Amino acid sequence: MAPLLRIAKKHGIKFVLLFALIGAFVYLYGVNPKYQGYAADQPIPFSHKIHAGELNIDCQFCHTSVDKSAMASVPDTATCMKCHAYVASDSPDIQYLRKTYEKGIPMRWNKVHDLPDHARFSHKVHIARGFDCTQCHGNVAEMDKVEVTTEFNMGWCVNCHRENNPDPKPPGGNHAVGITDCSTCHY
Numbered sequence: 157m158a159p160l161l162r163i164a165k166k167h168g169i170k171f172v173l174l175f176a177l178i179g180a181f182v183y184l185y186g187v188n189p190k191y192q193g194y195a196a197d198q199p200i201p202f203s204h205k206i207h208a209g210e211l212n213i214d215c216q217f218c219h220t221s222v223d224k225s226a227m228a229s230v231p232d233t234a235t236c237m238k239c240h241a242y243v244a245s246d247s248p249d250i251q252y253l254r255k256t257y258e259k260g261i262p263m264r265w266n267k268v269h270d271l272p273d274h275a276r277f278s279h280k281v282h283i284a285r286g287f288d289c290t291q292c293h294g295n296v297a298e299m300d301k302v303e304v305t306t307e308f309n310m311g312w313c314v315n316c317h318r319e320n321n322p323d324p325k326p327p328g329g330n331h332a333v334g335i336t337d338c339s340t341c342h343y
């Protein structure tokens with residue numbers, strides 16, 4: 157017992173730090189499923205299943221900036237009115253859509269996917285790299301209500317970065333920032 161106590165006294169703080177570190181990594185990489193399965197109610201029940209699925213409208217017809225900037229962008233009501241000035245006039249939801257459009261009131265869509273501000277993400281680079289929307293968002297074209305289909309936490313980002321990491325940094329070259337470096341995603 158005595159030797160154990162001595163070790164604990166001398167090295168206790170190291171064990172505490174070790175466990176804290178392991179705990180932090182487990183937390184960051186795994187135990188954080190706060191996004192998966194999340195879906196938000198919207199002011200009117202816009203359905204991707206109807207528009208992107210049955211009508212087969214291209215994602216980029218509405219999410220116009222997804223290949224050009226960080227944000228994918230959500231369409232304004234004018235985009236909807238290209239069709240709904242004529243289509244589904246009987247629907248109370250469409251009548252509401254028209255009324256807000258005429259009054260110039262933007263639709264307040266609730267965010268579904270939302271990373272904290274300290275994390276940096278850009279659609280442009282990922283689209284340029286050839287990733288499909290489904291890899292990160294699931295099959296949206298089959299959803300009436302958009303839902304988060306992955307863990308969407310840091311481990312999810314880092315795992316894919318690790319799998320797709322190009323060759324290690326060139327010897328002596330410090331110009332290349334590895335895509336798994338903290339500073340790639342954090343300000």
Ligand code: HEC
Nearest residue numbers: 202207208213214215218265267268269289293296297302
């Ligand atoms: C006719 C227009 C339209 C088309 C086509 C469309 N979307 Fe959307 N999308 C919207 C609107 C409006 C919203 C906001 C309301 C909502 O979340 O349902 C949205 C929301 C989303 C969201 C959730 C945004 C958030 O807040 O996190 C994702 C992801 C998404 N769309 C992906 C896609 C994908 C992938 C496709 C193609 C398969 C697609 N969309 C096609 C109009 C469209």
Ligand code: HEC
Nearest residue numbers: 215219222227228229269270271277282287288289291292
């Ligand atoms: C590599 C993963 C990845 C791919 C591929 C991807 N997205 Fe996203 N998407 C995200 C992340 C992460 C967010 C949350 C961004 C934030 O909160 O800052 C997001 C958010 C969105 C949003 C909400 C609005 C916004 O810009 O933040 C829409 C709409 C969207 N994505 C549509 C699309 C569409 C359409 C495609 C395919 C053309 C696509 N995404 C491909 C990861 C991805």
Ligand code: HEC
Nearest residue numbers: 200201202206213231235236238239240243244247249250
């Ligand atoms: C390319 C044409 C087109 C565009 C653009 C479009 N829609 Fe539609 N939308 C349709 C069609 C077609 C239907 C199916 C109508 C039906 O079933 O009678 C529909 C159905 C709907 C419905 C269900 C109506 C009901 O009660 O039956 C809603 C709500 C809706 N759209 C909202 C939107 C919103 C919001 C936007 C813009 C983000 C949008 N639509 C953009 C063509 C379009």
Ligand code: HEC
Nearest residue numbers: 275276277278281285287291312313316317320335340341
């Ligand atoms: C499906 C795989 C995949 C997922 C998931 C993914 N990424 Fe990436 N990401 C990549 C690849 C591959 C690159 C390198 C692209 C290139 O340089 O061609 C990259 C590059 C980046 C870059 C560097 C952009 C630049 O300017 O060089 C940032 C920032 C980034 N990702 C953030 C994120 C964040 C944050 C998440 C999670 C929310 C995420 N990524 C999820 C594959 C992914």
Ligand code: HEC
Nearest residue numbers: 188271272275308309310313314317335336337338340341
């Ligand atoms: C590929 C992108 C990416 C890389 C690389 C990355 N992170 Fe993160 N990190 C994220 C994202 C996205 C979140 C937000 C996750 C969430 O909200 O669940 C995050 C969250 C965090 C948080 C906050 C945890 C919380 O619960 O809010 C800390 C601290 C953190 N990261 C530290 C680091 C450190 C240290 C490194 C380098 C070893 C690193 N990150 C590398 C994307 C990344």
